[in-house]
Amino acid sequence: MIHLEHINLVVNDIPKMLEFYQVAFPHWKVRDTGQGEWHGKPRTWLHFGDQYHYIALSDNGVGINRDLAGHQIGLAHFAFVTNNVDSVTERLTKAGFQIANPGTKEPHRKNVYFIDPAGFEVEFVEYLSDDPSLRNA
Incomplete structure (x- = not known):
């Protein structure tokens, strides 16, 4: 593995x-x-x-980090799985960090994106299904 x-x-x-x-x-x-x-x-x-x-x-x-709205080669974002994306979002926004992208409405996952202080885009995702074919659709 x-x-x-x-x-x-x-x-x-x-x-x-x-x-x-x-x-x-x-x-x-x-x-x-x-x-x-x-x-x-x-x-x-x-x-x-x-x-x-x-x-x-x-x-x-x-x-500076790459322009995330551009097409330069480099890291686009990285993601962390959480069991409660709303809790992560609440902690970060209360600490003064702004949501960069609220994510998309999906039936099997919730996600949100933040830009960290170095300009890296970080996704936090909560899966609402244990079926990988639904989670990754």
């Missing part, structure tokens, strides 16, 4: 990113942090998650 363990995001402000993801995942913790070097440039890194999944954040990023 293969599953996604972590994503590694290069950002310019780890504390702002951590604020967003701590609100989204209140049960996750900072697993480890440290200093390093990447191709001659110093960086701070941080792993935020649980025992099985995490987000790796590295600072000292240069430039």
Whole structure:
């Protein structure tokens, strides 16, 4: 079996990113942090998650993220499954993060999109069926 363990995001402000993801995942913790070097440039890194999944954040990023309304090559979005998308949405909006896209009306799932502080689009999805053929239609 293969599953996604972590994503590694290069950002310019780890504390702002951590604020967003701590609100989204209140049960996750900072697993480890440290200093390093990447191709001659110093960086701070941080792993935020649980025992099985995490987000790796590295600072000292240069430039801005791709235009999400454009057609540039790059990451479009990534998604997390939740058992209560309304709760995630409420926590994030109460913390001052705005919904980027309220998702589409589907009979077998509910979803919502936010833009994190580094400009990555993050989807949160709640499946309303256990049948994969209905969930993924």
